Amino acid sequence: MSIEVELPDGSKLEVEENATVEDVAYSIGTGLGDDTVAGKINGELVAKEENVSENDKIEIVTDQSEEYIDVLRHSAAHIFAQALKRLCPEAKLTIGPSTDEGFYYDIDNVELDKGDLEEIEKEMQNIVEEDLEIENKTLSREEAEDYYQDNKYKRDILEEEASEGDEISFYQQGEFKDLCKGPHVSSTGEVKAFKLLEIAGAYWRGDEENEMLTRVYGTALPSESKLEDFLEKRREAEKRDHRKIGKEMNLFSIPDFSPGCAHFHPNGMTIRRELEDFIRSKNDKLGYTEVRTPELNKAELWKKTGHYDAFKEEGEMFAWEQDDTEWGLKPMNCANHSHIFKSKKRSYKELPVRLSEFGNVYRNEQSGELSGLLRVRGMTQDDGHAYIREDQIQEELERTFEIIQQMYEEFDFDITFKLETKPDKAQGPDELWEKAEDSLESALKNKNANYDLNEGEGAFYGPKIGVMVEDAIGREWQLGTVQLDFVIPRNYGLTYVGEDNDEHYPVMVHRAILGSLDRFMGVMIEHFAGDFPTWLAPEQVRILPVSDDNLDYAEKVKEELGDIRVEIEDRSWTVGKKIQAAHDDKVPYMLILGDDEEEAGNISVRDREEREQKEVTLEKFKEQLSQEIENKELSQDFLS
Numbered sequence: 069m070s071i072e073v074e075l076p077d078g079s080k081l082e083v084e085e086n087a088t089v090e091d092v093a094y095s096i097g098t099g100l101g102d103d104t105v106a107g108k109i110n111g112e113l114v115a116k117e118e119n120v121s122e123n124d125k126i127e128i129v130t131d132q133s134e135e136y137i138d139v140l141r142h143s144a145a146h147i148f149a150q151a152l153k154r155l156c157p158e159a160k161l162t163i164g165p166s167t168d169e170g171f172y173y174d175i176d177n178v179e180l181d182k183g184d185l186e187e188i189e190k191e192m193q194n195i196v197e198e199d200l201e202i203e204n205k206t207l208s209r210e211e212a213e214d215y216y217q218d219n220k221y222k223r224d225i226l227e228e229e230a231s232e233g234d235e236i237s238f239y240q241q242g243e244f245k246d247l248c249k250g251p252h253v254s255s256t257g258e259v260k261a262f263k264l265l266e267i268a269g270a271y272w273r274g275d276e277e278n279e280m281l282t283r284v285y286g287t288a289l290p291s292e293s294k295l296e297d298f299l300e301k302r303r304e305a306e307k308r309d310h311r312k313i314g315k316e317m318n319l320f321s322i323p324d325f326s327p328g329c330a331h332f333h334p335n336g337m338t339i340r341r342e343l344e345d346f347i348r349s350k351n352d353k354l355g356y357t358e359v360r361t362p363e364l365n366k367a368e369l370w371k372k373t374g375h376y377d378a379f380k381e382e383g384e385m386f387a388w389e390q391d392d393t394e395w396g397l398k399p400m401n402c403a404n405h406s407h408i409f410k411s412k413k414r415s416y417k418e419l420p421v422r423l424s425e426f427g428n429v430y431r432n433e434q435s436g437e438l439s440g441l442l443r444v445r446g447m448t449q450d451d452g453h454a455y456i457r458e459d460q461i462q463e464e465l466e467r468t469f470e471i472i473q474q475m476y477e478e479f480d481f482d483i484t485f486k487l488e489t490k491p492d493k494a495q496g497p498d499e500l501w502e503k504a505e506d507s508l509e510s511a512l513k514n515k516n517a518n519y520d521l522n523e524g525e526g527a528f529y530g531p532k533i534g535v536m537v538e539d540a541i542g543r544e545w546q547l548g549t550v551q552l553d554f555v556i557p558r559n560y561g562l563t564y565v566g567e568d569n570d571e572h573y574p575v576m577v578h579r580a581i582l583g584s585l586d587r588f589m590g591v592m593i594e595h596f597a598g599d600f601p602t603w604l605a606p607e608q609v610r611i612l613p614v615s616d617d618n619l620d621y622a623e624k625v626k627e628e629l630g631d632i633r634v635e636i637e638d639r640s641w642t643v644g645k646k647i648q649a650a651h652d653d654k655v656p657y658m659l660i661l662g663d664d665e666e667e668a669g670n671i672s673v674r675d676r677e678e679r680e681q682k683e684v685t686l687e688k689f690k691e692q693l694s695q696e697i698e699n700k701e702l703s704q705d706f707l708s
């Protein structure tokens with residue numbers, strides 16, 4: 069018997085009924101067969117020994133494929149585990165997957181420090197040099213359970229992920245074997261460039277109720293030079309880490325008692341207010357009016373809109389029972405804004421109705437997923453909803469995209485739009501989905517926007533556009549969003565009276581331009597590495613009196629500078645030390661005021677880039693600096 073499988077170019081290939089991925093590769097060509105590392109069956113990465121079935125879509129993975137890096141990294145995780153077991157036989161292994169950055173392995177029953185990682189790396193190097201063959205081995209369920217009689221984590225995996233069938237897949241290299249469905253590279257010698265990076269803690273299965281395990285992060289790359297590049301980029305990212313800069317500049321904190329919810333300190337709040345003012349000015353231009361809606365609502369609100377099913381079931385919503393009522397913290401602002409739309413009778417003439425809010429929303433992210441301002445539980449979205457007629461869709465979307473393009477330019481971000489289409493949990497009729505997707509795509513085309521398609525990732529109520537941002541060191545982040553929705557108006561009974569005197573459903577545009585202000589600030593801090601453009605800097609100018617005698621003049625100059633954010637350095641330090649402190653605090657401009665300046669009634673200006681100019685008149689400085697702030701200049705103009 070033979071079966072037919074489909075190849076990436078759409079062509080069909082006939083193979084034996086029990087053929088493996090490797091067999092498929094060999095029937096395409098001997099060279100490809102020899103090079104096969106693994107395969108993909110219907111998009112899922114599998115071992116080359118995996119059997120294919122009728123009509124499967126098959127891709128062959130070689131060391132030239134994009135997926136190869138994941139295979140290599142997972143093999144590096146096994147080498148780590150083998151080295152660890154050689155050095156600490158009592159260690160209990162749990163899971164060790166590959167990640168976007170490398171791999172990790174979670175282990176129990178060991179205590180490790182940085183020095184131990186070096187020892188383990190040396191042993192990993194030995195294993196690489198031993199060039200052990202990595203082989204797929206099958207154990208019976210009984211043998212597997214027996215093998216792990218002292219390891220409840222692996223037994224748990226046997227009961228959960230590997231609960232089906234009696235044949236359990238293991239991978240063996242030398243004396244070491246691990247419960248694993250693969251795939252792997254063919255020998256340990258293939259993993260040439262690797263590095264262990266850090267030790268962290270992680271709960272078993274990501275659940276706080278479970279044991280805290282030791283997580284070791286590492287990475288592997290196809291060559292030493294690629295590893296060096298990776299490590300260099302990582303060092304640069306560490307320097308820019310918003311959590312570190314946030315602490316140094318006293319911008320925000322996330323204490324243990326509010327995990328995932330940030331406190332913005334005065335410096336951080338100054339930046340946030342600048343962002344809010346900027347957003348408000350753009351919302352005014354777009355015709356939005358600002359509203360304020362409550363965080364705390366009865367859960368029945370989201371049952372009407374459909375959010376309850378989408379959020380509550382997946383544990384993403386904070387909800388609880390009190391006084392026989394189910395309450396929730398709002399995960400989105402849509403429902404509350406829709407209530408405002410519904411609060412009076414609407415006519416076709418007043419559409420679009422546009423409502424905006426700095427809306428505080430809460431999502432129950434797992435504690436292990438939280439990361440500074442980038443992944444939080446409580447956030448403020450620069451949210452807005454436009455209720456429009458169908459004939460207004462195109463114009464509304466184009467105006468929104470245009471404002472988004474303009475706004476991100478002010479931060480020197482390169483943006484790409486990501487169009488996410490109909491997901492499995494979609495509600496509403498197919499033709500509305502098609503219409504919504506078409507409208508978004510043609511608006512993007514009309515605005516000459518760069519965009520990628522991401523099928524199946526939309527919201528339950530409509531297709532989504534994600535604003536993808538590339539930062540100063542080439543990392544990509546998702547920030548803003550624009551979504552078109554034909555479903556919530558129907559679920560929630562929103563209508564307007566049309567020209568024909570009949571009731572019609574409006575179309576809803578959901579949009580958050582910078583997205584979550586918290587996340588935006590996290591990304592922005594890393595993008596600028598704390599060297600904010602002057603309009604955003606919490607302290608724009610620091611006055612450095614040469615001696616205490618010049619303090620009165622310093623006060624006078626500060627007063628002259630009016631609205632500009634100025635501080636006076638009044639510690640009795642040398643000028644050199646004062647300059648250093650201002651540099652450390654990333655203040656854009658320093659004014660150095662000594663007896664010469666005081667007598668002449670002028671100032672000496674120094675900027676963050678260490679450029680300097682003496683005998684400057686205060687008026688000229690004030691005028692140019694005000695311009696720089698007003699125009700939201702990215703670079704410091706005065707001394708350039």
Ligand SMILES: [Zn+2]
Nearest residue numbers: 247248249250
């Ligand atoms: Zn494995």
Ligand SMILES: [Zn+2]
Nearest residue numbers: 400401402578
């Ligand atoms: Zn919304």
